Structures are given as structure tokens and as C-alpha cells.
Amino acid sequence: MNARYLLVLLSISVIVISACASQQTAVQTSDKTIGRSAESGKAVAVAIRGFKFVPAEVNIKVGEKVVWTNEDSAPHTVESADGDLRSDELSTGDTYSYTFTKSGKHDYICGIHPSMKGSVTVQ
Ligand SMILES: [Cu+2]
Structure with missing residues (x-):
């Protein structure tokens, strides 16, 4: 050695x-x-743009994922009344994703600007 x-x-x-x-x-x-992992199913993108969720209403199937991306310079959140959706404060470019395992309509708002509304209908 x-x-x-x-x-x-x-x-x-x-x-x-x-x-x-x-x-x-x-x-x-x-x-x-x-905003998606390799083993998961389909991911649906929702942009947060101009103080709106775009599109505001999406329809998906159980097991699919929704990915929100904040394209505004203002911070936003994604929060549902049932507590399932609860993002951190999203800065520009940040994403939040959630895989829906329950069917039904999930209404959500931005916690910072409660007039911003959206929904995810899961079939
Ligand atoms: Cu907001």
C-alpha cells in the first residue's frame, strides 16, 4: 500500500x-x-393569473392530480373549505399540487384574496 x-x-x-x-x-x-411524479396518473394544470384561477372549473377523475402554478407577481394560496387543499403562500412560479382521492365537487378560494374562487369536480 x-x-x-x-x-x-x-x-x-x-x-x-x-x-x-x-x-x-x-x-x-x-x-x-x-409538478408531477413519474408514477402518478394524469396531471391537470391550473394557472393563477390576473387574480383568477385559469380555468376556474376543472373536471377530473379519482386519482388524478391538479397542479396550480402562480403566474402573478402577487402571492396567492389554494384553500378549500373541507381542508383538503391547503397550500403555503405561493410566490411567482411556485406550484402546489394535490391528488384527489374522493369524488365530488371541491370548491376552493385564495386565502389572501377570498374573491378568487375555483372548483375541482372529481368523478
Ligand atoms: Cu390570491
């Missing part, structure tokens, strides 16, 4: 570990950007 051999081994380990770490980061980043 000489010191140089050990140093080479150590360098290789560092490279392998950092490659794994950067791959994980890339996956998380793309998952957040796209």
Missing part, C-alpha cells in the same frame, strides 16, 4: 458520491418544475 494509491481510491469515491448527489438533485428539481 502506498499513499498515492490510497489517494487515487479516495478521489474516485468522492467523484462517485458527488455524481450520485447531483443526480438526486436533478430529479427533485425536475419533479418540482414539472
Whole structure:
């Protein structure tokens, strides 16, 4: 065993570990950007734009996901009266997603601007 051999081994380990770490980061980043995970079903996009949910009404099936993206410079939230939907405050570009497992109509508002209304009907 000489010191140089050990140093080479150590360098290789560092490279392998950092490659794994950067791959994980890339996956998380793309998952957040796209707003859906690989194994889930269909995702429906709702934009928050001009103090409105666009489209304000969406129809989906049980097991499908809705992804809200705030395109305004103002912060918004997504909150339903039944408590199922409860996003953090969304800044510009932030997304909130929820997979609906119960059928029925889910009305929701923006907690900051309660005149902003939307609904998700799940069949
Ligand atoms: Cu709002």
C-alpha cells in the first residue's frame, strides 16, 4: 500500500458520491418544475393569473392530480373549505399540487384574496 494509491481510491469515491448527489438533485428539481411524479396518473394544470384561477372549473377523475402554478407577481394560496387543499403562500412560479382521492365537487378560494374562487369536480 502506498499513499498515492490510497489517494487515487479516495478521489474516485468522492467523484462517485458527488455524481450520485447531483443526480438526486436533478430529479427533485425536475419533479418540482414539472409538478408531477413519474408514477402518478394524469396531471391537470391550473394557472393563477390576473387574480383568477385559469380555468376556474376543472373536471377530473379519482386519482388524478391538479397542479396550480402562480403566474402573478402577487402571492396567492389554494384553500378549500373541507381542508383538503391547503397550500403555503405561493410566490411567482411556485406550484402546489394535490391528488384527489374522493369524488365530488371541491370548491376552493385564495386565502389572501377570498374573491378568487375555483372548483375541482372529481368523478
Ligand atoms: Cu390570491
